[in-house]
Each structure stands twice: as C-alpha cells, then as structure tokens.
Amino acid sequence: MTLYQNLADVIGARIEQGLYLPGDRLPSVRALSVEHGVSLSTVQQAYRHLEDQGLATPRPKSGYFVPAARQAPALPNVIRNAQRPVEVSQWDQVLEQIGGEPSEKLIQLGRGRPDISSPTLKPLLRSLSRLGRRQDLNTLTYGNIYGDIGLREQISRLMLDSGCQIPATEIVVTTGCHEALSAAIRALCEPGDIVAVDSPSFHGVMQALKGFGMKALELPSDPLTGISLEALELALEQWPIKAIQLTPTCNSPLGYIMPEANKRALLTLAQRYDVAIIEDDVYGELAYRYPRPRTIKSFDEDGRVLLCSSFSKTLAPGMRVGWIAPGRYLDRVLHMKYMGTGATAQLPQLALAEFISGGHYEPHLRRMRAQYQRSRDVMIEWIARYFPAGVKVSQPQGSFMIWVEMPEGFDSHRLNRTLASQGIQIATGSIFSAAGKYRNCLRMNYASKPSAPIEQAVRAVGEAVAAQMAES
Amino acid sequence: MTLYQNLADVIGARIEQGLYLPGDRLPSVRALSVEHGVSLSTVQQAYRHLEDQGLATPRPKSGYFVPAARQAPALPNVIRNAQRPVEVSQWDQVLEQIGGEPSEKLIQLGRGRPDISSPTLKPLLRSLSRLGRRQDLNTLTYGNIYGDIGLREQISRLMLDSGCQIPATEIVVTTGCHEALSAAIRALCEPGDIVAVDSPSFHGVMQALKGFGMKALELPSDPLTGISLEALELALEQWPIKAIQLTPTCNSPLGYIMPEANKRALLTLAQRYDVAIIEDDVYGELAYRYPRPRTIKSFDEDGRVLLCSSFSKTLAPGMRVGWIAPGRYLDRVLHMKYMGTGATAQLPQLALAEFISGGHYEPHLRRMRAQYQRSRDVMIEWIARYFPAGVKVSQPQGSFMIWVEMPEGFDSHRLNRTLASQGIQIATGSIFSAAGKYRNCLRMNYASKPSAPIEQAVRAVGEAVAAQMAES
CATH class of the missing domain: 3.40.640.10 (Type I PLP-dependent aspartate aminotransferase-like (Major domain))
Known part of the structure; x- marks a missing residue:
C-alpha cells in the first residue's frame, strides 16, 4: 500500500469511529503532514482519495469536511403476507446471472463476489x-x-x-x-x-x-x-x-x-x-x-x-x-x-x-469489514443521488450487497436487458423468491472500492430506472 | 530419471512388446553395455530393477531370462442371477474405506488412487x-x-x-x-x-x-x-x-x-x-x-x-x-x-x-498405461505366488485395479480387520454391490511401481487369506 492510501485509511477509520461527525472540519493538510511525517502532496492525495470514496468534501479556502449526513432513503417494504408452500421456478433467470464468463469488462453489480484485490490476500496466494x-x-x-x-x-x-x-x-x-x-x-x-x-x-x-x-x-x-x-x-x-x-x-x-x-x-x-x-x-x-x-x-x-x-x-x-x-x-x-x-x-x-x-485471516477480515462499510455509505449516497425519488433502499449491517425496491409493477428483468448494452448487470429481485416475487426489486454489489467507473455504472442504473419509471 | 531406470524401461518395453517371450534369455550385461554405451554396473542395476518388477529372472552363470509364463489364475465367477431391484446399503463399509487421512505409512491397496509420482506430472504442478x-x-x-x-x-x-x-x-x-x-x-x-x-x-x-x-x-x-x-x-x-x-x-x-x-x-x-x-x-x-x-x-x-x-x-x-x-x-x-x-x-x-x-497429457498417458500394464503382470504373478490355490483373479485390460474371488463363505471384512494391525488395507467386495454381495471378494490397487514393500503387503494379504481359509 502506498503512503497516501495508508493515510487515507487512517483518517477514514477515524471518521467511521465517529471521531469526526457529519459536517465537521477535518484536520488541515499541514497538520496531518506534521502528525504523520509525510509531504503536503501525500496528504493532498490522501484527501482526494477520501473524496473519491465519499468520505471527505472540499470547501473552497476552508479545507476538507465530513459530508453532511443525508436523509437516509426509506427502507424497502418487503414484509408481505405469508403464502402457501410453492414449487420453485426462476432457474432461467438464475442461469442468466451466472452463465457468463468472468470478465473485467462487464460491470457486474449482480453477483455475490467479494473484492479479491486486497493485499491481505497475498499470503494465501x-x-x-x-x-x-x-x-x-x-x-x-x-x-x-x-x-x-x-x-x-x-x-x-x-x-x-x-x-x-x-x-x-x-x-x-x-x-x-x-x-x-x-x-x-x-x-x-x-x-x-x-x-x-x-x-x-x-x-x-x-x-x-x-x-x-x-x-x-x-x-x-x-x-x-x-x-x-x-x-x-x-x-x-x-x-x-x-x-x-x-x-x-x-x-x-x-x-x-x-x-x-x-x-x-x-x-x-x-x-x-x-x-x-x-x-x-x-x-x-x-x-x-x-x-x-x-x-x-x-x-x-x-x-x-x-x-x-x-x-x-x-x-x-x-x-x-x-x-x-x-x-x-x-x-x-x-x-x-x-x-x-x-x-x-x-x-x-x-x-x-x-x-x-x-x-493472516483476522487482519484481512478487519480490513474488508471497514472497506465494505465505507463502500456501503458511498453506495447509499450514490443511490440517493442518481436514482429517482421514491425508491427504497436497504441499510446493510454487514456484507457487500444492497437491495433497492422500485414501485410495484416495475420490471427489473427489462431493466437488466436495457443495461446489458452498456455492459452493466444487476441481480433481478425475483431470483431471490421461490415464487418469483420481487420483480420490482434489484440487488447490487458494492464490494469493490468506490471508483469513477462504478459510480458511472450506478448512475447509469439509476437513469435507466428513472426512464423506465417515467414510461409507465 | 537415472540411467539404469531408463535402460530398465527400454528392456521392459521390449518384453511387453513380445520381442522376448517367456523363458527367453535376455541380452547379456556386456551386450547391453555396448549397445547403450553405459557401464556394466548400470546394466546390472537395470536388471536388478527388472527383477524387482518381476520382468527378469536371474539364473546362476546363465544371465537373465524372461520369467516363464505361469498358468494364469482362473477368472472370477461373478456372473450371478439377476435379482429384484434393491435399496442400497453398505455405507458404513464405504466410510471405513474412505474415512482415513492420506498417509504414507498405510499400505492402501483398497482405494482407487493412481500413481501420482510420475515426472510427467511436473508441468501440471x-x-x-x-x-x-x-x-x-x-x-x-x-x-x-x-x-x-x-x-x-x-x-x-x-x-x-x-x-x-x-x-x-x-x-x-x-x-x-x-x-x-x-x-x-x-x-x-x-x-x-x-x-x-x-x-x-x-x-x-x-x-x-x-x-x-x-x-x-x-x-x-x-x-x-x-x-x-x-x-x-x-x-x-x-x-x-x-x-x-x-x-x-x-x-x-x-x-x-x-x-x-x-x-x-x-x-x-x-x-x-x-x-x-x-x-x-x-x-x-x-x-x-x-x-x-x-x-x-x-x-x-x-x-x-x-x-x-x-x-x-x-x-x-x-x-x-x-x-x-x-x-x-x-x-x-x-x-x-x-x-x-x-x-x-x-x-x-x-x-x-x-x-x-x-x-503434456498424451506422453503422461502413454507412460502410465505402460507402467500399469507391467504392474498388472507383476501383481498377477504375486497373487499366483502368495495367495492359496483356488482363488480366482480378474485379467484387467486397463486401469490399475484387480479383483480376487475367494471361495463362497469367505469374509473379506474380517480379512481387512486382520490386515489393519499390519497397516494394510484392501477394498472389501461387498461395497461394489447394492445388496452387499461379493463379501468373498476383494479389490487391490496396483498403480504404484512394484516394490519390495508392496510385494510384502501382497504376500501378507495372501497369507492372511490362506489362514482364514484354513480355519473354515
């Protein structure tokens, strides 16, 4: 890990732990440079990295601040009446999710893959x-x-x-x-x-x-x-x-x-x-x-x-x-x-x-837990920003998956077909139900560290959702 | 592979191909030394190796010979009347076969393991x-x-x-x-x-x-x-x-x-x-x-x-x-x-x-096929030598498994318990039947190159079989 990433991790952890609250001013570039014995440009790089992750916001001539807490989106409405035992369907849709080759090109928001790029995996390799x-x-x-x-x-x-x-x-x-x-x-x-x-x-x-x-x-x-x-x-x-x-x-x-x-x-x-x-x-x-x-x-x-x-x-x-x-x-x-x-x-x-x-297992887990928690906050932020008003979003307390509920009647299969042309895939809600319920829902993966291409992809999903909602 | 092993393989292959028939005199040590440009002691080592494999027999002052073909043991008698469809049992006995740790100490004649020591596997590793x-x-x-x-x-x-x-x-x-x-x-x-x-x-x-x-x-x-x-x-x-x-x-x-x-x-x-x-x-x-x-x-x-x-x-x-x-x-x-x-x-x-x-696959297969075929002949030879008269033996045309049938009433489970104290295991016949037939049979593996410890183990199995047959 480079110096600036290390520093960004330290500050990120302090924010997670609540040392700095939403709206708080973060330490100045100079103060951090002295505290950690690194150059001013390293601190600036660290802050830019935190900014990319959605953990710090620059204000002109005032330095960096913890982003103000947004109103959390409403929770999904998934409690539904119990029903009779059913035979399970949806195999075709599952196969659509899992039938592809692993690919660096496809932005695969649908699958349950962890981030495998962490240096803490190296001893295993x-x-x-x-x-x-x-x-x-x-x-x-x-x-x-x-x-x-x-x-x-x-x-x-x-x-x-x-x-x-x-x-x-x-x-x-x-x-x-x-x-x-x-x-x-x-x-x-x-x-x-x-x-x-x-x-x-x-x-x-x-x-x-x-x-x-x-x-x-x-x-x-x-x-x-x-x-x-x-x-x-x-x-x-x-x-x-x-x-x-x-x-x-x-x-x-x-x-x-x-x-x-x-x-x-x-x-x-x-x-x-x-x-x-x-x-x-x-x-x-x-x-x-x-x-x-x-x-x-x-x-x-x-x-x-x-x-x-x-x-x-x-x-x-x-x-x-x-x-x-x-x-x-x-x-x-x-x-x-x-x-x-x-x-x-x-x-x-x-x-x-x-x-x-x-x-090697415990340090790896610690790192991934912190990364996934930060990525979750960024993902919720992105959904709030790029999805149309009225969608409901889960508040994951662990793992790296988020669930978004669109209004009744929304068709996430159609959404996935629209997204395919842009090289993006989400998981359609109905594969998570024996009876094919939740067609108006989708699941996205936020395991990877937040990056511009992923933000772009989430934005594209949000825009496609909005377009489909506007049609009906 | 060392020089003598190479030479032994060459001569072994000629015997397999029928260039020398049972009872034939093999080339003299001196002749082979000249033909292959190796020392006399290398040829002698090669012959000792072939002897260990059961492919050559020394006669005092006459040199080495292809062992005389023994009368092949009778084939197993496994054709039995068809019967009704049955529910399968024998799980406990299968578990006894497969429940142990891999071990270098146990002479495991029971399992379906190939020889994994061939140098032709190295590219895979x-x-x-x-x-x-x-x-x-x-x-x-x-x-x-x-x-x-x-x-x-x-x-x-x-x-x-x-x-x-x-x-x-x-x-x-x-x-x-x-x-x-x-x-x-x-x-x-x-x-x-x-x-x-x-x-x-x-x-x-x-x-x-x-x-x-x-x-x-x-x-x-x-x-x-x-x-x-x-x-x-x-x-x-x-x-x-x-x-x-x-x-x-x-x-x-x-x-x-x-x-x-x-x-x-x-x-x-x-x-x-x-x-x-x-x-x-x-x-x-x-x-x-x-x-x-x-x-x-x-x-x-x-x-x-x-x-x-x-x-x-x-x-x-x-x-x-x-x-x-x-x-x-x-x-x-x-x-x-x-x-x-x-x-x-x-x-x-x-x-x-x-x-x-x-x-790399084809050369590996060629080598293993030849090795297994030679090992089969040695194994049949050993069974003929060390097992009591009257046992029946399969004539495998491939793979590395042999089936031995003892008289009706013989109990191969009891045999396995006797052998356990000597660190030897065979596969009991009944696990190969849904209804638990073939209790009087056993399967042995001959994948490994013939060696003194394996010969000893086969001999021990033969003696235990004889002892058990004598009791009843």
Missing part, C-alpha cells in the same frame, strides 16, 4: 503457489471425506468468535457453502417436504429445493430484523414443516442482522415444533460491528441447527471451500456430501489452513 | 503453482457455471480419441466424475425409480442411488466382456427401468473392456426401451491397448448417453475436476450441478487446460 508445487499424497490425491483435519481445527477455532464451541471432528469441509446447504437440505428432507425460508433469500437454496422436489414456504422478512417470528409460528402451526432455512446474520440480499433475542426465540420455536434449522452464516464474519454477532447455532443445545458457511465471501469464491457443522445430523450429511462430490479438493484446504494458522 | 500466484478474477472468483471454456475445448478435443465429436458447449465441467455421475442420476430419476447397474460396480454410484432414494437392479457382468446383455434385456422387459448406469471400458473393479459389438447392442436395447445410459469412462484412457476403445457415447445418435469422466484416475484425484457430456439432458444436468456445488473451482481448471494444450 503464496501458500497456494508453494503447495501447488508439491507432488505428494496430501495435495494430489483423495483427502479425508470429512476434510483436512488441520483446516477443520482452524474452523473450529474461528467459530468461537460466533459463540460456538464445536470440535473439529463435528465439522465437515464442503465444496463451498453451496454444497453445505445442498447436503443439509437433502439430509433433512424428502421430495414433497416443506421447507420454511426467509424471503427474499439466496437463489442457490431456492434452486436446490426446486431440484430436489421440495416446496418452499416463504416467510416475510423485516428489512432491519429479519424473518417474521409471528409468520413463522403461524406457518409451523399450519404446515408440516421439515426445516427452517435462513440467513440471519448479514442476510443477502437485505443485509440485516437478526437481533439476538429473535435468534433465541426462533430456536425456541424450532424446539417446540421439533424442526431443524439450516443456518447460512456465509456473510456472518463480515458484520460491520465488532465482535461479530452470535449465530443461532451458538444457542443450540440439542444439535438441531446445521450451520453452513464458507470462505467464498470473506476470502475468495474460486477456492470452493466451505463447511458445515451439522449437529446431530453429522452422519447423514456426510453421506450426502460423499454422494454429491466425494472428498473435497486438498490443495485449497491446505492453503487455507496455513493462511489462518499463520494469523 | 508448475502451472498450478504459477496460476496460484495470480490475484485476478480468473483464479479467485466464481467461474462460468458450465466450466472454463478453454478446458472444455481441450476436453472436446480429447474426446475425439474415443470416437466422440462433442462441441465444447455441450460439455459441463464438474467437481470430479463423482459429481458428474451424481448430477446425471438426479437429472434422470425420481426417488423410487429403478436404475440398472453393472455389478460389481463403483460404490459412489451405489451410494448416490441409496441417498437419492432410488433402487438398483444389479445386472451380472462377465469378467471379460462385461454386463450381460441377456440379463439386461430381460430386466428391461420386466421392470420400468429409468436408466442404465455402467462402466464399460476398463471397468472397476473387474478391469474388462466391453467389446464394441456389445456396446452397440446395449445402445440398441436402450433405444428400443427408450432409456438413458449413464456411461462412466473414468478409466477409459487407461486401456492398455492403443488406440483406446470407443465409448458407447461415440455411437449415440439421439443424445441418450450421458458420458461422465474426470482427470482423477489419469492425472490426480486431488484436482477434483471431471466432466459430463449429457446429450439431450444438458439443461437438467446443469441445473443439478448448480444445485449441488455451484461453479467448479477455477484454478485447477486453468492449470489442466494449460497442461493439455501444452502437449
């Missing part, structure tokens, strides 16, 4: 490269079906941060969180069974339910507190629900963190009706607040919670390494994992174990 | 290592759900060797052949459906049928020509069979290659009864004869054959890269693949594409 040269059993042949024991020990240690004490022997490494969720669903349910899901929610789970012939019962979610417990209780009374699947911490697409009391209450409900919980925690370590929120699993006493996670959002999706702590369902989950893919690839597991035990 | 350092979208993020297009083009080209003209766009990369088979089964069948399988056969498929709630109808296989077409036709008449799943080329565990006429006849049957064929070709490129045998897929005209394969047996299982050419079922298979694991890891795909396009 060094491990991958070094281990990749080794011609031995550990890297080249079938590993243990449970996963590498060294990595499982590191995962067991990491899970302490979310309040879980799970021995390494009760963790199974999987091919990404995707396989963990898929194995959990198959371990618990038969075709025709009903699974209650938070809504909107991850399209991978929706498609797995579809493919395995299960029915999804979508439960409405509050954009700040998550799944409606009232709706869940009603559903548990009415339907023979086999499992509850949800993403309670830094939910995608809505970004909320379910309050701890709600997590406990949900577990109590699950116990009362004797159903299992499949908890997706893939974004949990990217909560902006520290220490990270507890998982539902951390309150689980009788092994009914199957916690699924991965390194795909915190480190790099291309590793395809996730895990599941399946509680009392360990044997069945292991069987499903074996049936699906056999053992997980060894090389990325060994590299990850080395990266974490070498102490 | 170099690519892995070099690409592993790259911090970019291609290696670290989600790839295309179909797989990397560069790799799919290479696979399309490789498939020409088996008589298939399949464009890259009709190939889906998977997390090993395991995922290909699992996705194929789920794409074709619902729970309760009947799948006809060759028997004995791959335990991964058996377990997938179990886990997805399907029934397996085991069809008897001839140890030289494979699945019984008469039994298949009878089964197709009697039962509503959804798919036929088989490994016709270098079958594991039996090692046969189904004759081309039988492959065509099987396809005709499948057309007549309108069922799909799931063809596992994972060992197909390790047929000892050249050019390699054609696949059933190569005769397929209406897209009913789903060809599944991988680089796990030809290169390295730890890569977890396989593929499927699903014919008319492309869309459904892709959906199943997405539901199971999402996109396949990028890094190993890119390294494999580089390895193949760099021209």
Whole structure:
C-alpha cells in the first residue's frame, strides 16, 4: 500500500469511529503532514482519495469536511403476507446471472463476489503457489471425506468468535457453502417436504429445493430484523414443516442482522415444533460491528441447527471451500456430501489452513469489514443521488450487497436487458423468491472500492430506472 | 530419471512388446553395455530393477531370462442371477474405506488412487503453482457455471480419441466424475425409480442411488466382456427401468473392456426401451491397448448417453475436476450441478487446460498405461505366488485395479480387520454391490511401481487369506 492510501485509511477509520461527525472540519493538510511525517502532496492525495470514496468534501479556502449526513432513503417494504408452500421456478433467470464468463469488462453489480484485490490476500496466494508445487499424497490425491483435519481445527477455532464451541471432528469441509446447504437440505428432507425460508433469500437454496422436489414456504422478512417470528409460528402451526432455512446474520440480499433475542426465540420455536434449522452464516464474519454477532447455532443445545458457511465471501469464491457443522445430523450429511462430490479438493484446504494458522485471516477480515462499510455509505449516497425519488433502499449491517425496491409493477428483468448494452448487470429481485416475487426489486454489489467507473455504472442504473419509471 | 531406470524401461518395453517371450534369455550385461554405451554396473542395476518388477529372472552363470509364463489364475465367477431391484446399503463399509487421512505409512491397496509420482506430472504442478500466484478474477472468483471454456475445448478435443465429436458447449465441467455421475442420476430419476447397474460396480454410484432414494437392479457382468446383455434385456422387459448406469471400458473393479459389438447392442436395447445410459469412462484412457476403445457415447445418435469422466484416475484425484457430456439432458444436468456445488473451482481448471494444450497429457498417458500394464503382470504373478490355490483373479485390460474371488463363505471384512494391525488395507467386495454381495471378494490397487514393500503387503494379504481359509 502506498503512503497516501495508508493515510487515507487512517483518517477514514477515524471518521467511521465517529471521531469526526457529519459536517465537521477535518484536520488541515499541514497538520496531518506534521502528525504523520509525510509531504503536503501525500496528504493532498490522501484527501482526494477520501473524496473519491465519499468520505471527505472540499470547501473552497476552508479545507476538507465530513459530508453532511443525508436523509437516509426509506427502507424497502418487503414484509408481505405469508403464502402457501410453492414449487420453485426462476432457474432461467438464475442461469442468466451466472452463465457468463468472468470478465473485467462487464460491470457486474449482480453477483455475490467479494473484492479479491486486497493485499491481505497475498499470503494465501503464496501458500497456494508453494503447495501447488508439491507432488505428494496430501495435495494430489483423495483427502479425508470429512476434510483436512488441520483446516477443520482452524474452523473450529474461528467459530468461537460466533459463540460456538464445536470440535473439529463435528465439522465437515464442503465444496463451498453451496454444497453445505445442498447436503443439509437433502439430509433433512424428502421430495414433497416443506421447507420454511426467509424471503427474499439466496437463489442457490431456492434452486436446490426446486431440484430436489421440495416446496418452499416463504416467510416475510423485516428489512432491519429479519424473518417474521409471528409468520413463522403461524406457518409451523399450519404446515408440516421439515426445516427452517435462513440467513440471519448479514442476510443477502437485505443485509440485516437478526437481533439476538429473535435468534433465541426462533430456536425456541424450532424446539417446540421439533424442526431443524439450516443456518447460512456465509456473510456472518463480515458484520460491520465488532465482535461479530452470535449465530443461532451458538444457542443450540440439542444439535438441531446445521450451520453452513464458507470462505467464498470473506476470502475468495474460486477456492470452493466451505463447511458445515451439522449437529446431530453429522452422519447423514456426510453421506450426502460423499454422494454429491466425494472428498473435497486438498490443495485449497491446505492453503487455507496455513493462511489462518499463520494469523493472516483476522487482519484481512478487519480490513474488508471497514472497506465494505465505507463502500456501503458511498453506495447509499450514490443511490440517493442518481436514482429517482421514491425508491427504497436497504441499510446493510454487514456484507457487500444492497437491495433497492422500485414501485410495484416495475420490471427489473427489462431493466437488466436495457443495461446489458452498456455492459452493466444487476441481480433481478425475483431470483431471490421461490415464487418469483420481487420483480420490482434489484440487488447490487458494492464490494469493490468506490471508483469513477462504478459510480458511472450506478448512475447509469439509476437513469435507466428513472426512464423506465417515467414510461409507465 | 537415472540411467539404469531408463535402460530398465527400454528392456521392459521390449518384453511387453513380445520381442522376448517367456523363458527367453535376455541380452547379456556386456551386450547391453555396448549397445547403450553405459557401464556394466548400470546394466546390472537395470536388471536388478527388472527383477524387482518381476520382468527378469536371474539364473546362476546363465544371465537373465524372461520369467516363464505361469498358468494364469482362473477368472472370477461373478456372473450371478439377476435379482429384484434393491435399496442400497453398505455405507458404513464405504466410510471405513474412505474415512482415513492420506498417509504414507498405510499400505492402501483398497482405494482407487493412481500413481501420482510420475515426472510427467511436473508441468501440471508448475502451472498450478504459477496460476496460484495470480490475484485476478480468473483464479479467485466464481467461474462460468458450465466450466472454463478453454478446458472444455481441450476436453472436446480429447474426446475425439474415443470416437466422440462433442462441441465444447455441450460439455459441463464438474467437481470430479463423482459429481458428474451424481448430477446425471438426479437429472434422470425420481426417488423410487429403478436404475440398472453393472455389478460389481463403483460404490459412489451405489451410494448416490441409496441417498437419492432410488433402487438398483444389479445386472451380472462377465469378467471379460462385461454386463450381460441377456440379463439386461430381460430386466428391461420386466421392470420400468429409468436408466442404465455402467462402466464399460476398463471397468472397476473387474478391469474388462466391453467389446464394441456389445456396446452397440446395449445402445440398441436402450433405444428400443427408450432409456438413458449413464456411461462412466473414468478409466477409459487407461486401456492398455492403443488406440483406446470407443465409448458407447461415440455411437449415440439421439443424445441418450450421458458420458461422465474426470482427470482423477489419469492425472490426480486431488484436482477434483471431471466432466459430463449429457446429450439431450444438458439443461437438467446443469441445473443439478448448480444445485449441488455451484461453479467448479477455477484454478485447477486453468492449470489442466494449460497442461493439455501444452502437449503434456498424451506422453503422461502413454507412460502410465505402460507402467500399469507391467504392474498388472507383476501383481498377477504375486497373487499366483502368495495367495492359496483356488482363488480366482480378474485379467484387467486397463486401469490399475484387480479383483480376487475367494471361495463362497469367505469374509473379506474380517480379512481387512486382520490386515489393519499390519497397516494394510484392501477394498472389501461387498461395497461394489447394492445388496452387499461379493463379501468373498476383494479389490487391490496396483498403480504404484512394484516394490519390495508392496510385494510384502501382497504376500501378507495372501497369507492372511490362506489362514482364514484354513480355519473354515
């Protein structure tokens, strides 16, 4: 990292921590130059960088200020009535999202990709490269079906941060969180069974339910507190629900963190009706607040919670390494994992174990959490600036996804086709619903550091939204 | 490779090619020293090496000879009556096989691991290592759900060797052949459906049928020509069979290659009864004869054959890269693949594409085919020498697996427990049957170059078999 970036990070962190409040004057260029022992031009560069990130505003002849807090846009209105269990559709639309080649040209605001450009990932690449040269059993042949024991020990240690004490022997490494969720669903349910899901929610789970012939019962979610417990209780009374699947911490697409009391209450409900919980925690370590929120699993006493996670959002999706702590369902989950893919690839597991035990994971997480939080503020600012009045926006408390709701009747599929000609893609809302709801919504990714091309893209999305809204 | 190894390989190849027949005198040490311009001691080392491999026998004061051909042991007697479709069991026994850590200490004769020590793998490791350092979208993020297009083009080209003209766009990369088979089964069948399988056969498929709630109808296989077409036709008449799943080329565990006429006849049957064929070709490129045998897929005209394969047996299982050419079922298979694991890891795909396009795959295959063929002969020799009279042995025409049948009533599970104390493991026969048949059989791996420790292990297995047979 260059000197000016370093300095910009320091000042940015102070703003985040509330040392300078909206409207406050920031230290002068000269003062910072003396404090940090750097040149005046380095400080100026740092301020320009902060300006690009939306964290500082210059006023002629007065220096730099923290931008005044704008009125936050209204929250999405996604609580909707519960409905009957449905068969899942939308595969064509999901395929449209994920069928393309990775490309530097396309501005891909639609996918759940983290920023992979951070220098804090370098030790992982060094491990991958070094281990990749080794011609031995550990890297080249079938590993243990449970996963590498060294990595499982590191995962067991990491899970302490979310309040879980799970021995390494009760963790199974999987091919990404995707396989963990898929194995959990198959371990618990038969075709025709009903699974209650938070809504909107991850399209991978929706498609797995579809493919395995299960029915999804979508439960409405509050954009700040998550799944409606009232709706869940009603559903548990009415339907023979086999499992509850949800993403309670830094939910995608809505970004909320379910309050701890709600997590406990949900577990109590699950116990009362004797159903299992499949908890997706893939974004949990990217909560902006520290220490990270507890998982539902951390309150689980009788092994009914199957916690699924991965390194795909915190480190790099291309590793395809996730895990599941399946509680009392360990044997069945292991069987499903074996049936699906056999053992997980060894090389990325060994590299990850080395990266974490070498102490590189925590600094990386700290950095990404701060970056994503700053990017969120800039993204909200941009949406407020470039989208037409009346759109509603989520307030993510973690991860790097934002949800925008347009008026009823808006068609985000049509929007995506319009944007395609400009090399921009957003995620259409309906793929996050089993029944194809939320067609008037979209999800955007703000993982990358704010930059002029991304601002341009968000502006283009906003203008296309406005144009489409004006037509109708 | 050292000089003497090189020379041993040359002489070994001549023996394989039939230049010297069983009982023939091999060239004198002096003659070879002159012919190859190497020292007498190098030739002597080469002969000792050939002796270790069972390819040369010294006679005092007469020099080296090709060992006299022993009477080949009798073939296994595995053709058994067809039976009713059954639910699959044996998961505990499979887990016993695959649940351990990779270890240099255990002499693991049970698993389907190739030899990964060949120098011809080095370019693959170099690519892995070099690409592993790259911090970019291609290696670290989600790839295309179909797989990397560069790799799919290479696979399309490789498939020409088996008589298939399949464009890259009709190939889906998977997390090993395991995922290909699992996705194929789920794409074709619902729970309760009947799948006809060759028997004995791959335990991964058996377990997938179990886990997805399907029934397996085991069809008897001839140890030289494979699945019984008469039994298949009878089964197709009697039962509503959804798919036929088989490994016709270098079958594991039996090692046969189904004759081309039988492959065509099987396809005709499948057309007549309108069922799909799931063809596992994972060992197909390790047929000892050249050019390699054609696949059933190569005769397929209406897209009913789903060809599944991988680089796990030809290169390295730890890569977890396989593929499927699903014919008319492309869309459904892709959906199943997405539901199971999402996109396949990028890094190993890119390294494999580089390895193949760099021209390193063919030389590697040639070397491994020759090595495995020689190892097979040594293994058959060892079994004839160390196992009690009366055991029956397969005659593998490819791959690196051999099947040994003991008399009815023999218990290979008990055998494995006896061997465990000596750090040796074989695969018990019953995991290759849906109904737990073949408990009196075992499978052994001969991928590694013959060596004194492996000979010792085979001898120990033979002695334990003899001891157990003597008891009863």
